Amino acid sequence: MTIDERLDRFTERHEALTMNLELTARDTETLKTLAQKDGDDIRALAQNSRILHDSIQGLANIAKVHEQ
Numbered sequence: 004m005t006i007d008e009r010l011d012r013f014t015e016r017h018e019a020l021t022m023n024l025e026l027t028a029r030d031t032e033t034l035k036t037l038a039q040k041d042g043d044d045i046r047a048l049a050q051n052s053r054i055l056h057d058s059i060q061g062l063a064n065i066a067k068v069h070e071q
Contacts, residue, residue, distance in 0.1 A: 004012075
């Protein structure tokens with residue numbers, strides 16, 4: 004293998020690695036955005052669960068008073 008062939012092979016591998024890194028960086032940004040959205044959704048669900056819990060507690064208290 005001549006030095007020119009080795010340089011060509013090295014250049015091809017370098018370009019492939021560069022492309023791979025660019026794709027990985029893009030995918031990472033996409034996953035980061037999705038994870039942030041999932042976090043927002045989870046926080047909203049937790050807040051709604053607290054509100055629902057409080058509402059059920061209120062209804063339970065009304066039921067107790069009504070029984071008496």
